[in-house]
Amino acid sequence: MAGGPPRLSxxxxxxxxxxxxITGPGSPSVLASMIQAIEQHVDWMVDCMAHMRDIGAETVxxxxxxxxxxxxxxxxxxxVSLRSTCSSW
Numbered sequence: 725m726a727g728g729p730p731r732l733s734x735x736x737x738x739x740x741x742x743x744x745x746i747t748g749p750g751s752p753s754v755l756a757s758m759i760q761a762i763e764q765h766v767d768w769m770v771d772c773m774a775h776m777r778d779i780g781a782e783t784v785x786x787x788x789x790x791x792x793x794x795x796x797x798x799x800x801x802x803x804v805s806l807r808s809t810c811s812s813w
Contacts (some may be wrong), residue, residue, distance in 0.1 A: 744769045 744766045747758075772784065
């Protein structure tokens with residue numbers, strides 16, 4: 725991951741698929757209550773692992789193409805926000 729991870733909130737990354745991340749680059753935690761955001765992330769991870777157990781899966785394999793599509797989707801959706809028109813940081 726030369727140059728660092730992509731900027732978006734996600735739960736795992738291609739090439740390090742066995743790592744779940746709670747907060748990271750581009751995380752919405754700065755726009756929300758950090759504790760509630762972390763709780764939501766952990767709930768998702770637990771649900772994912774329970775689903776994996778239920779279907780007999782042993783790994784989660786993120787795919788770069790779908791990561792890129794998600795980044796594009798988040799960028800498109802965020803363009804309607806007032807926040808996208810100013811430099812607040």
